Structures are given as structure tokens and as C-alpha cells.
Amino acid sequence: MKVKNWIRQLHGEKLFLLFAMLSGFFITAEYAITKPTSNSIFLAHYNVSLYPYAWLLTIPLNLLVVTFYNRFLERFGCFRMFLITVFATMGINGICGLFVREHPSLAFLLYIWKDIYVMLMFQQLWSVIHTKTSLNKAKYLYGILFGVSGIGAIFGSIVPGFFAVKMGSEHLLFLTVPLYLLFIGAYYAMLRRSGGGLSATKERTRGGLQLIKSSKALKFILIIVVLMQLSTTIMDYQFSSFLQERFPVQDLRTEFYGRLWGLINAFKLCLQFFATFLLVQFLGFRRSHFVVPGVLFGNAILTIFNPSFAFITYSFSVIKTFDYSVFNILKEMLYVPLKTEEKFKAKAVIDVFAYRSAKGLASLFVIGMGALSADKLPYAYSWGPFALFAIWLAVAFLYFQKKETLDTLDGSRRRA
Template identity: 25%
Template sequence: MPAALFSQRLARLINAGPGELLASLAGFGLFFCLFTGYFMLRPIRESMGIQGGVENLQWLFSATFVVMLLAVPLFAWLNSKVARIHYIDWVYGFFCVNLLLFAVLFLLLQQNVWLARVFYVWISVYNLFVVSVAWSLMADAFDAPQAKRLFAFIAAGASVGGLTGPALSALLVSLLGQAGLMLLAALLLAAAVALKHYLMAWRAIGGAGRPGAQQAENPRRPVPGNPFSGLTRVLGSSYLLGISAFVVLLATVSTFLYFEQARLVAELFPDRAEQVRVFGAIDFVVQAGALLAQLFITGRVAQRLGVRMLLVVVPALVCLGFVGLALAPTFAVLAALMIVRRIGEYAFVRPGREMLFAPLDAESKYKAKNFIDTVVYRGGDAVSGWVKALLDMLGQGAVLIALVGAVCAALWGALGWYLGSRADRAGKAQELSRVRTS
């Protein structure tokens, strides 16, 4: 098959317009690199969380939140000093150095419980930062109509990475050890930087269908504002406050399920190797399901039914799942609910959530978005972790937690409908503007 014909068919398959295919593949590849590296390390993180004590997980969540509070102003300050086109180079370079340092520490202090706790907190910060910055890049490179068509395929790179990462971890851990996996994750992060350079170059020449993209908010200048402008931007916008509340409810639902999973896995699978296998199996099912949905369902739903449908379907299913968990609080029901929630988050909620930022300005895409994705998300984690501990003290078991989770999921869905409807209106206005200027 001639290369040109293959490219045309591939572009049609992923819903890419003229000049968008290579940029879409670069976005897919960037997320593949990030998530392959992260999911190689994720089973280690989960077993280390249990090693540090399930009863101490709320402390680890709180520590992660505190680290976020310290880190976000520093990264926002960097964003105000460094040209936007080079910002990701600095962020990913910093985390590459961190990975190299952990590789050395894992060689020297293999079973140290404090190293386990520090790594657990660090990777929780690392994952949110590198993914948030990557989605800021996508919202910068693609406009709202392009986001509706292409973000599902780009997000599929994360799912392929989520499948590849655990497989590589299982194949290579005996050969390379945990330190070797850290080094490989650092190399993948460096590859993501190279793909980022292509995307920013593509954006600079107009982003295929984006007249004036080169002139609008020049990426060779730093993002305006100060280290706390992400917070002030959020507080000054009802739309961004709504996204923040959406993220808090998402984090609350996820944390309730995560703590119950950790408790049941610790009870049913006391051996650490068994725990890693269970977490790895769940990860595999989640990533496979998310990949199928991203390739064949998400983009079509977004185009035909709008962003609001992406943001309401999963909360509705999770609400029903919590009710089922209240009626039958078993590991099988919990595992099924965890899988549905995580597939739905990767395939529908995350792409839909990122589409909310596509019509906004650079300061909102980078600083406000980074604040929401890190401080707000981990703040929701920390608060819901302590709420979960308080509910456990009431002695009603999983039933009360499931009922509270069902209420949170219902509120989450209602807010998703509202935000998605606003994003759909903004996207239509942007598409009309493009038609008039073309």
C-alpha cells in the first residue's frame, strides 16, 4: 500500500483533518512514553503503600498534598520566567534527575520503609505533574474543535502505555531490578520531551487549521502572572471553580474506592508478590478496556453528543456501582467497580476534562490547570482520606462508605453535565469563528 494512501486511511480512522495526522501521532506517542514509564513503576508504588501500612495511607495522601502545596508555586514561578516553549523541558528534566536519584537509592536501601513512603509520595506528585503539563501542551497545540476530534486518540497513547508498562515491568524487573526500571522510565521521559518539541513546532506554523495560532500568545514568551496566579485565576472564575469542584468529587470517589481496594487486597493477599500480580491484572484489564473505548467510542460520543456526555456517563455508572457495593460489599464487586471507574476515567472523563480547557487562554491552560490538577486533586485526596478514616471509626463498614460515595458520584455527574454544556457552547463558537476566518 502506498504511503500516501495509508496516511489518508489512518487519518480518516482517527478523525484527523488535513495536516493533523503527524501532530496527533506525536501526541499519542508522548502519552505512550509517559504512561509506559509510570505503569512500569505503579505496581511498585502500590506494594510500597501497603508496606508502609494500610492504616497510614491517609498520612501518605496528606504528605502528598503538602508537597503539592510547596511544589506548585515553584513550578508556577518557573512558568513565569521561562518561555512556554521550553517550560516542559525544565519540568521533565527535573523529574528525570529525580528518577536517576531514586535508582541509586533503590540500589542502596532496597527494603527501607521510609524510602517506600518517600517514593510513594514522590510518584504521586510526579504522575500528576507530568500528565497535567502534557495536557496543558495538548490544549495549547489544539483548539476546541480539534480537541473533540483528536483528544480521544491522543489519550489512547496513555492506555497503550498502560498496557506496555506492566508487561515491561514483569519482563524486565528480574533482569534490571527496580533501579533499572527507574532508568528506563527516565529515558522514556526524555523521549517525551523530543515529541513535545515537534508539537510546539507544529503549533508555531499555524497548527494546520488554526489561522493566527503563531501570533496568539507567543509560546516564546513566559506565561504571565506570579507563582500564585493559578490560585487567583481559579478563585476569579466560576467556570474554573466548577472544574475544581468536579475534580474534588472525582478524587473523593476514587479515594474511597482506592482505600477499600487496599484494605481488601491486604486481607486477601498477604504476600507482596501476590499483591503486585493482583494490581498488575487490574491495571491490564483497565488499560485494555480504556484503549478500546478511546479508539472506537470516545471521539464519536464527543462529536455527536458533546463533552457533557463524556462527563456524566461515568459518574452515573459509579453511583449505581456504589449502590451495588452497599448491597454486596465483596472484593469481586469492588474490583468490578474499580475497573469501570478507571476505564471510564481514562476513556471519557479525562479527555472530556481536558476539552474544558481547550477554549481558554495560556495562563488558564498552564497555571490554573496545573493548580487544579495537582493541589486541588491531591487536596481532594487528602480530605477524602480523612473522611474515609472518620467513616471507618463509625463502625458501619463498607456500607456507609458506599452510600456516601453514591451521593458524591451523583453530585459529580450533575456538575459534569453543567461544565460540559458550557464547553460545548464555547467549542461551537470557536468553530464558527474558524469558518468565518477561513
């Protein structure tokens, strides 16, 4: 009986990982279509100068979504909350695809929503994965899980990269619907094999903010997420300013954006499958946390001295490659030893609200830089990420120094 139960458990774990990989694949494949399409449609109806104001509007919508999610998660359970998110996204994509040309305000809604829903999708996926994974397994499994997601992103980026001009940007949004229907099936199958069942989070728990206040690990995760998103958003705006000037035609801009993301996803895939695992193996988990801000800090220095379109595109590609690979894998590993309620509620606050609301804070920097003369803007924008990466390095040093001291003290007490 013990052997049969072990075989059954092993088979269940393999199926769980398979459906988790498929879920990540469908999320990134869909987002690789929606992201460049929504960005290009926004620029067609508005202007890059309105980006900061769109980011500011993200904050109240973000707060509303996370509040709704945390409040009703216990009542509805994982799967029903997931279905609400999926059908809301499919509805917005379909409506925008049909009516955005006649109602340009929908471009605003699409641009704002695409930044919120994708993080909510990943939050719901990874919260379940964390409940099934130990830190030892995470060191090699998480890279594979992110790698399969990277394959989905490459496949998805083919759509805008090669069909935007032929089909029209708005029509690409309809292709996201079948991907999410497949996603529903994969997510349901994963939950069935998660061990906790479909109602794993129905117990009463504290709010996400309360959990963050009482945990040093969650505070550290919150800080590095905000720092990463602040710097990414500033570089995104800088890149978009050059992009709009270089490619004024909507469909050509969508095509370039799609192909650039295809290249980013290819490099990201290599880091997800191989580099992160080797990084943790050779440097250790703690030292690996200094690699991302260290590399990006050096990259920011180079950007200050050469703010051209080619180099800005390169810098933007590098930070996006690291954001969706090494950074996210290491960040997700920090959640593994935490409590279940922290993996669901606190994670929703950090990975959805803080992740995207950081764009609102970055918009204040962008608007402030707009007060400078136009010839100074390319130079001025580069100083933001430079300062943020320096702060990140300092925060990581202080956190892991204190954590090492606490671990040593705990070990001494146990031996005593």
C-alpha cells in the same frame, strides 16, 4: 507560495501530533510500571492503614511543587521546567530502587511523589496540546491522543505483570529511566512544532488561583476533578484493604496489580479510541458530562449491596477505566476555549494540586470511617462515592443549565 506554506503547516501539524502521541505513550508506559510497584513496596514496608496519612502528606508537597512550577515557569520556560520535573523523577526512582530495602522511609517518598509527578507530566503535555487545538478538532483528536497513551499503559503494565517475581519489585524502577530519556526527545520535538516555541509561556500572567476565581468554567472543572478524585481515592483504599489481605507477599501482589492494570488499560483503550467520540457525536458535549457520574452512581449503589473482594475489584476497575478515558477526555475539552494563561497556570493548580490534594480530603473520610467497627467498614466506605456522584450530577446540571442560558443571552445580544 501560499500552497507551499499550507503544505508546510499541514506537515508541521502532523509531526506535532505524532510527537504529542509519543509523549503520552512514554508517560503512561512509565507510570504503568511505577504505580503498581510503588503501591506494592509501600504495603511491604508499612500497612494499608497508613495510606490516609500518606495522602495528607501529599498536600504540602503538592503545594510546594505547584508553587515552584507556576513561579518559575515564566523564568525558565516550558522545556527547562519539563527537564527539572523529569530529572527529579528519574533521580527519585533510581535512589528508591537502590536503597528502599535498607531505608523503608523511601517507600513513603516514592508513593507520595508518584501521585504528583505524573499529573505534572500530563499538565505540561496537555497545556501545549491545548494551545494548538480547536474544539472541533479536539472532539476526535483527543480520543486518539488518549488512546495512544492507553497503548503505552498496556505495554508498561506488562513489566510488573510478568517480571515482578523474576526481577524483584525494586529493580523494576530502573526500567523507567530509558522511557523518560525517550520522553525528553519526543517532548522537545513537540514543542519545536507547537507554534509558540520553547518560550511560549514566558509572558507575565496572573496566578492560577486568581484565574480560577474569575472563570466559571475553571470552577466547574475544579469541582468535578475534586469529586472524581475523592471518590476514586476512597474506592482505592477499599480495594487496597482487600488486596493486602488476599496477597500478603509483595512480588505476588505487584504481579496481580500489574495484570489488573493491564486489563483496565485494555478496556480504557477501547473507550479512548471509540466510545468517547461516539458519545460526543450522539449525545453532544454537554449531555456527555452526565454519563460518567451517572454510570458510577449506579455502580456505587451495587457496591453498597455487595462489598466483596470480587465486586470491589470490579468497581475499582470501572472507576479507574472511566477516570483515565471518558472523564479525562471530556475534562480536557473544557480547557480548549480558555486563554493561554488559564491552560498553563490555572490548569497546573487544578490538574496537579487539586487533583492530588483531594486525596488528603479523602483521607479524613477514611480515618473517620476507621472509628467504626471492622465489620461495618466495607459497607461504610461505599457510601462515600455514592454521595459524591450524586453531588456531581447536581453540579453538572446546574453548570450546563446556566451556561445554556448565558449562551442564549449572548446570541440574542449579538442578533440585536
